[in-house]
Amino acid sequence: MLRTLQDHALSCIERISGAAVAAAVRVEGLRYLHRHVPLDDIARITEAFYTSRPCESDMWRMMATVAKDEMGMDGGFYLLREVFLRIVPPFSTYRDRPGYHVRRRDVDALKYKFGSHAPHRDSWAGDSVNLLNVWMAIDEVPAAAGITVFPGFEDIELPHLSTTPFYATHEANLPVVPQTFDMRPGDCVLFGADELHGTRLNTTDVTRVAVSGRIALDTPRYWPQFASTNRDQWLRASELDRPEPDFIESHETVAAPPTDSEGSHHTRLPRPVRAASYHDWTDACAQSEIAGGQGFSIRIGEKEIALFRRGSDIIALDNVCPHLYYRLANGPQRDGRVTCPGHCLSFDLETGACTDDPSFAVRRHQTRVEGDRVFVKLA
Numbered sequence: 030m031l032r033t034l035q036d037h038a039l040s041c042i043e044r045i046s047g048a049a050v051a052a053a054v055r056v057e058g059l060r061y062l063h064r065h066v067p068l069d070d071i072a073r074i075t076e077a078f079y080t081s082r083p084c085e086s087d088m089w090r091m092m093a094t095v096a097k098d099e100m101g102m103d104g105g106f107y108l109l110r111e112v113f114l115r116i117v118p119p120f121s122t123y124r125d126r127p128g129y130h131v132r133r134r135d136v137d138a139l140k141y142k143f144g145s146h147a148p149h150r151d152s153w154a155g156d157s158v159n160l161l162n163v164w165m166a167i168d169e170v171p172a173a174a175g176i177t178v179f180p181g182f183e184d185i186e187l188p189h190l191s192t193t194p195f196y197a198t199h200e201a202n203l204p205v206v207p208q209t210f211d212m213r214p215g216d217c218v219l220f221g222a223d224e225l226h227g228t229r230l231n232t233t234d235v236t237r238v239a240v241s242g243r244i245a246l247d248t249p250r251y252w253p254q255f256a257s258t259n260r261d262q263w264l265r266a267s268e269l270d271r272p273e274p275d276f277i278e279s280h281e282t283v284a285a286p287p288t289d290s291e292g293s294h295h296t297r298l299p300r301p302v303r304a305a306s307y308h309d310w311t312d313a314c315a316q317s318e319i320a321g322g323q324g325f326s327i328r329i330g331e332k333e334i335a336l337f338r339r340g341s342d343i344i345a346l347d348n349v350c351p352h353l354y355y356r357l358a359n360g361p362q363r364d365g366r367v368t369c370p371g372h373c374l375s376f377d378l379e380t381g382a383c384t385d386d387p388s389f390a391v392r393r394h395q396t397r398v399e400g401d402r403v404f405v406k407l408a
């Protein structure tokens with residue numbers, strides 16, 4: 030099965046980039062495809078995979094096997110017709126290419142090519158709420174390049190973007206350390222539609238190559254307000270062996286819509302504080318407001334600062350992640366680092382340097398403690 034999926038991926042590379050490129054990738058491994066495949070071909074390769082029927086049926090079979098053997102399900106589940114090849118080259122290969130990395134503080138920023146996906150739930154995206162995602166590595170995927178899941182966030186309401194309700198906003202507070210996995214070829218991660226998940230910015234030197242598909246555990250169910258493109262794209266697993274299986278058009282809707290979560294306890298905005306003058310010491314907060322494990326954020330004029338406790342020290346860094354502007358104070362702090370809740374870049378608290386990619390850094394600012402008060406001076 031793994032071999033079949035790898036061969037399908039290679040045949041799509043051959044179709045789009047040519048036989049010589051495909052031969053080189055076959056020798057070196059899919060994870061090194063960025064050495065041979067032009068960046069501009071990647072979207073077309075994933076599309077070729079998506080529209081190729083043999084891939085579909087092999088993926089369906091793989092998912093049905095996972096559901097039956099790993100989860101003990103009988104045939105009463107459904108498979109989504111669409112299967113995806115997910116190719117994400119190392120960030121270093123497109124960091125400086127115009128058009129490949131949009132640095133804009135708006136929703137469009139999330140649409141840059143080869144996206145590392147910020148935390149989201151698939152039910153937000155109009156997918157069946159009883160969906161199970163099957164994400165399978167078809168070459169080695171190091172943890173630092175792969176899928177991330179945020180355990181314990183299944184039932185917690187998060188603020189999400191109102192116009193494109195796919196992703197947690199920059200305000201989302203995600204104190205848990207995201208779980209990542211080193212995956213060998215053929216390893217799968219399964220997660221539900223309502224589990225918060227995303228993918229890391231790929232700061233490794235290998236391309237992330239995975240396939241993903243979707244299982245509905247029983248009749249597909251949708252939030253009524255989302256016009257879904259795939260409601261009629263479900264195949265009953267018990268019909269998998271029929272030569273021309275029917276795709277169901279019926280589905281159920283579930284009543285519980287997502288509410289506007291403005292003001293949710295998981296929205297943590299910086300507290301505005303008044304500066305005597307921009308470059309002077311500013312009375313920022315009480316020491317007791319800065320817990321260990323996560324930052325506390327303030328705003329001085331337009332400038333956002335994240336304050337962290339490390340032993341007896343208070344450390345002040347820029348709050349806004351230079352990648353796509355999520356707030357560092359809302360990410361988990363561990364081992365002298367803070368991890369961005371956006372796409373999991375980590376920053377050293379002492380230096381502000383990004384420990385995953387040297388092209389990113391945040392500024393450190395001066396702090397001073399007087400009694401219970403913490404003062405900050407901007408660098």
Ligand code: FES
Pocket residue numbers: 230350351352353354355369370371372373374
């Ligand atoms: S916003 Fe992407 S890693 Fe911080």
Ligand SMILES: [Fe+2]
Pocket residue numbers: 149150151226
């Ligand atoms: Fe997803």
